[in-house]
Amino acid sequence: MPKSGKVKFYAVRRGRQPGVYTTWEETAKQVIQFPGAVHKSFSTYQQAERWSGVSGRAERSPDSTYLTSQKHWRARHNSPPRCRPSSPLPQAKAKSATIHPHFPPEHSATGQSAGDPPLSEQQARILARILNGESFFFTGSAGTGKSVLLRAIIKAFKEREREEDENVETHWRDYLNDDGLGARGRGSRESRDREKPTAVKRWKLGVTASTGMAGVNIGGSTVHSWAGVGLGDLPAQKLYEKILRNKITATRWRTTGALIIDEISMIDATLFDKLEEIARKVRHDPRPFGGLQLILSGDFFQLPPVAKGSNTYAFAFEASSWSQIFNRDKNNITSLTRVFRQKEDHFVRILEGMRRGLISDEDVILLKSLERQVEYEGGIEPVGLYPQKSEVATINAARLGALTTPVQIFLAWDVPGVTSSGYALDQTQATASLDRNTIWPKELELKVGALVMLVTNMQDGVLVNGSTGIVVDFMTLADAMAEGISSPAAAFGGAPNPETAWPVVEITPVKHASGKHSKRVIIPSMSVDVLNAQGKPEATRYQVPLILAWALTIHKSQGQTLERVKIDLTKIFVEGQTYVAISRAVSLENLELKNFTPDRVMAHRRVIEWARPFEQEQADEEQWDDLVTNCDLEGY
Numbered sequence: 001m002p003k004s005g006k007v008k009f010y011a012v013r014r015g016r017q018p019g020v021y022t023t024w025e026e027t028a029k030q031v032i033q034f035p036g037a038v039h040k041s042f043s044t045y046q047q048a049e050r051w052s053g054v055s056g057r058a059e060r061s062p063d064s065t066y067l068t069s070q071k072h073w074r075a076r077h078n079s080p081p082r083c084r085p086s087s088p089l090p091q092a093k094a095k096s097a098t099i100h101p102h103f104p105p106e107h108s109a110t111g112q113s114a115g116d117p118p119l120s121e122q123q124a125r126i127l128a129r130i131l132n133g134e135s136f137f138f139t140g141s142a143g144t145g146k147s148v149l150l151r152a153i154i155k156a157f158k159e160r161e162r163e164e165d166e167n168v169e170t171h172w173r174d175y176l177n178d179d180g181l182g183a184r185g186r187g188s189r190e191s192r193d194r195e196k197p198t199a200v201k202r203w204k205l206g207v208t209a210s211t212g213m214a215g216v217n218i219g220g221s222t223v224h225s226w227a228g229v230g231l232g233d234l235p236a237q238k239l240y241e242k243i244l245r246n247k248i249t250a251t252r253w254r255t256t257g258a259l260i261i262d263e264i265s266m267i268d269a270t271l272f273d274k275l276e277e278i279a280r281k282v283r284h285d286p287r288p289f290g291g292l293q294l295i296l297s298g299d300f301f302q303l304p305p306v307a308k309g310s311n312t313y314a315f316a317f318e319a320s321s322w323s324q325i326f327n328r329d330k331n332n333i334t335s336l337t338r339v340f341r342q343k344e345d346h347f348v349r350i351l352e353g354m355r356r357g358l359i360s361d362e363d364v365i366l367l368k369s370l371e372r373q374v375e376y377e378g379g380i381e382p383v384g385l386y387p388q389k390s391e392v393a394t395i396n397a398a399r400l401g402a403l404t405t406p407v408q409i410f411l412a413w414d415v416p417g418v419t420s421s422g423y424a425l426d427q428t429q430a431t432a433s434l435d436r437n438t439i440w441p442k443e444l445e446l447k448v449g450a451l452v453m454l455v456t457n458m459q460d461g462v463l464v465n466g467s468t469g470i471v472v473d474f475m476t477l478a479d480a481m482a483e484g485i486s487s488p489a490a491a492f493g494g495a496p497n498p499e500t501a502w503p504v505v506e507i508t509p510v511k512h513a514s515g516k517h518s519k520r521v522i523i524p525s526m527s528v529d530v531l532n533a534q535g536k537p538e539a540t541r542y543q544v545p546l547i548l549a550w551a552l553t554i555h556k557s558q559g560q561t562l563e564r565v566k567i568d569l570t571k572i573f574v575e576g577q578t579y580v581a582i583s584r585a586v587s588l589e590n591l592e593l594k595n596f597t598p599d600r601v602m603a604h605r606r607v608i609e610w611a612r613p614f615e616q617e618q619a620d621e622e623q624w625d626d627l628v629t630n631c632d633l634e635g636y
């Protein structure tokens with residue numbers, strides 16, 4: 001159960017059997033599909049009982065309370081553990097505090113990329129397990145820091161890979177040059193015994209995602225391109241043969257130690273199984289995924305795989321090979337539980353219910369009350385989120401057209417590169433790839449007064465992907481500096497033309513983070529790469545990293561944190577869409593919601609059923625951890 005505070009007791013006021021429950025599984029039985037169900041979570045039993053209005057009917061189940069670690073407990077005891085009467089009261093949960101991780105040198109995690117916050121204890125623990133070579137799937141509600149953790153993992157692997165490259169080079173030199181003849185020669189006993197360096201590099205990491213845009217966001221490619229499977233439509237055997245014909249792709253499969261796939265919720269089961277089979281065959285290794293360490297990230301409650309022709313899809317967790325890699329025995333699925341994006345407990349709780357398709361009557365009333373216009377000081381409007389592309393284009397064009405100030409057009413400069421198989425793209429292909437895989441526009445029309453959103457991180461930790469503002473002027477870099485207008489350090493990376501007048505943007509003040517203020521910045525041209533599977537640019541676009549922000553598709557907003565949001569839910573058409581949209585907002589105060597009705601809250605039934613046991617088990621384990629941390633246990 002995600003928490004900004006600690007949640008332990010579920011009070012059901014209206015449901016099949018009102019009362020207090022200690023597990024979500026029991027609670028869900030009372031409220032799911034019960035018309036008008038009302039429930040709420042509390043950190044103490046007394047509060048929950050009072051709120052439920054039902055006394056003496058608590059369904060406290062010892063079995064569920066001590067589920068996972070009780071295996072260990074029961075090996076020695078006949079009864080569940082109890083705190084000694086003299087034991088101190090439970091403390092605030094230490095594990096939700098932010099800490100700087102400490103690891104032994106061989107597993108040191110140097111942490112997050114520039115501008116990211118330090119990892120929480122839970123994020124750091126997952127990083128440590130991944131650096132120990134375990135395949136791992138980390139999931140979690142929106143805003144629990146999956147992307148932050150992923151960036152830290154990539155950074156740690158890159159550092160290790162550099163060290164490993166140096167070691168492998170030395171190892172080969174020793175292996176080949178021993179006795180001056182090489183190990184293939186007559187060499188000494190020592191040289192014959194020397195182990196041949198392995199082809200697989202443990203720290204060589206494939207950085208991929210299910211979509212091009214998600215891939216660009218983490219500095220990787222699509223998993224399709226990395227794997228050399230094109231659209232992945234052919235049978236596995238045909239794809240395998242295709243890969244063998246391409247030496248570079250086959251070598252990539254064979255030498256990689258670990259593979260990241262981000263936004264795994266959008267990969268369907270058939271592709272997952274095909275990749276697994278290909279991995280075994282290409283790597284000549286019978287283990288699942290050919291022994292490749294798999295690092296998956298994503299949230300199945302968010303956007304599902306894109307349905308093709310038949311309009312049906314199966315989730316990756318329904319793939320037949322999934323449970324060979326991720327299962328209870330390995331304990332290698334973890335849900336990040338602390339929500340960082342939203343600070344209000346109440347909002348976090350509403351989102352948590354919504355993620356599972358649940359909404360109480362009280363919360364419906366609250367969400368309906370958000371259909372109002374929020375007045376912001378300084379007049380910077382919220383970003384509008386809509387389900388459909390066509391709506392977005394119309395709204396932005398109309399709003400820009402209504403401004404009477406002169407238009408400034410910034411044309412992107414696209415530079416073709418090469419694909420991972422060495423094929424040089426032409427100009428049209430490069431532009432098509434950039435349009436498909438990035439949100440950066442080919443042609444950007446701006447006017448003073450336009451609402452814009454930044455589409456890249458500025459590495460300063462202040463201006464981030466998703467920051468919004470209003471264009472207030474156009475200036476050369478020199479003039480802006482003379483006027484004291486700040487220019488992000490990253491802005492100089494693209495060596496922009498000194499004669500060009502670039503947009504000056506008044507950035508929305510960030511209310512919910514300390515040390516951040518409204519400010520004017522000049523945003524010159526910068527660059528974005530679509531990388532091929534070898535990490536080299538397949539195409540590069542130089543452009544001002546802004547888009548019009550009166551309207552944005554919910555799809556493109558995935559992964560973003562938005563300070564001021566306006567959402568129209570009229571045309572919601574897929575499970576998870578309402579949740580993705582609303583969870584972009586950081587506060588209820590700065591959220592405008594149009595046309596909210598409970599039926600817009602849809603979660604996929606198969607995802608709910610799949611997630612329940614492991615989320616339950618994790619919640620129980622955390623309760624267990626609390627118990628042993630906070631209690632002086634009797635019986636040991």
Ligand SMILES: Nc1ncnc2c1ncn2[C@@H]1O[C@H](COP(=O)(O)OP(=O)(O)OP(=O)(O)O)[C@@H](O)[C@H]1O
Pocket residue numbers: 098116117118119120123140141142143144145146147148149299340341558559560561583
């Ligand atoms: N350990 C942390 N300490 C403080 N803030 C954090 C931490 N981890 C993440 N955050 C912040 O929480 C917000 C959401 O993080 P992030 O985008 O990584 O979440 P996510 O789980 O990937 O969300 P989504 O599923 O919506 O894409 C960001 O503003 C990020 O800086």
